[in-house]
Amino acid sequence: MMGSAMARRLIDAGFALSVFNRNPERSAPFSEAARIAVSARDAAEGADLIISMVTDDRGSRGMWLGTDGALAGLKPGTVCLEASTLTPDWIGEWAGHVTGAGGVPLDAPVTGSKLQAETGQLVFIAGGDTAPLDTVRPALAAMSRKVVHMGPSGSGAMFKLINNFMGGVQVAALAEAFTLIDRSGLNLEQAIDTLLDGSPGSPMVRMIAGRVLAEDYRPNFQLALQAKDMAYALKAAAPLGVDLPTVRAALDTFNTAVAEGRGGDDIAAVVKSVRER
DSSP states (O other): OHHHHHHHHHHHTTOOOEEOOSSHHHHGGGTTTSEEOSSHHHHHTTOSEEEEOOSSHHHHHHHHSSTTSGGGGOOTTOEEEEOSOOOHHHHHHHHHHHHHTTOEEEEOOEEOOHHHHHHTOEEEEEESOHHHHHHHHHHHHHHEEEEEEEESTTHHHHHHHHHHHHHHHHHHHHHHHHHHHHHHTOOHHHHHHHHHHSTTOOHHHHHHHHHHHTTOOOOSSBHHHHHHHHHHHHHHHGGGTOOOHHHHHHHHHHHHHIIIIITTSBTTHHHHHHHHO
């Protein structure tokens, strides 16, 4: 959902692209505009920039490592950009593999979801050296409205988990607000409009409330991925001695919705889950 939209932006900006997806059906629509690769290694061969956008650590590991992984087809000096939302632990290991293969690592996950990817309004949050980031800025500009250099390698990955757990906590709190409004007999639309007009009305809360009121749960950001990101945040915080009790509570709410079979729905479906329960 994200990678395909980002690829379209690069093609429209005139970049020559090779694309690979583990599901060949998802690569097929690009057959007239890009070279369809048969493996990550095939896609990486001869590339000046390699971008990975996958679901989790396991998916990233599979894309980069092994005989069919991108690093096996790397030419020296290629910038390797991991745009997925991953754990800092894996990013640290990944950066070592990239450097060992002669590449230049950048962890640069994005803020924004499907609409922002389609319209080139993503924000890249980069960790790594500034020199390779400057080299690839023209490509990033085709997909984004802003590029932020957050710090050394791993900084982008850490910030993205903070960004996403704050969003998840807000959605879980909104689910409880909707439920208490229902149970107390308040006028739903009037109550939500007033919340959105005040301090609680963050962009995240506004977006999710609108989708709930419209009963639109088509995925812009899948509920199961939000749960994964909060679990990754807890994992990243633990060795730093930081407890995240609100994240743990929100994750319980999301995990319950996943267990109900809503994992493929938009994160707004967690509100529906809590209200129905």
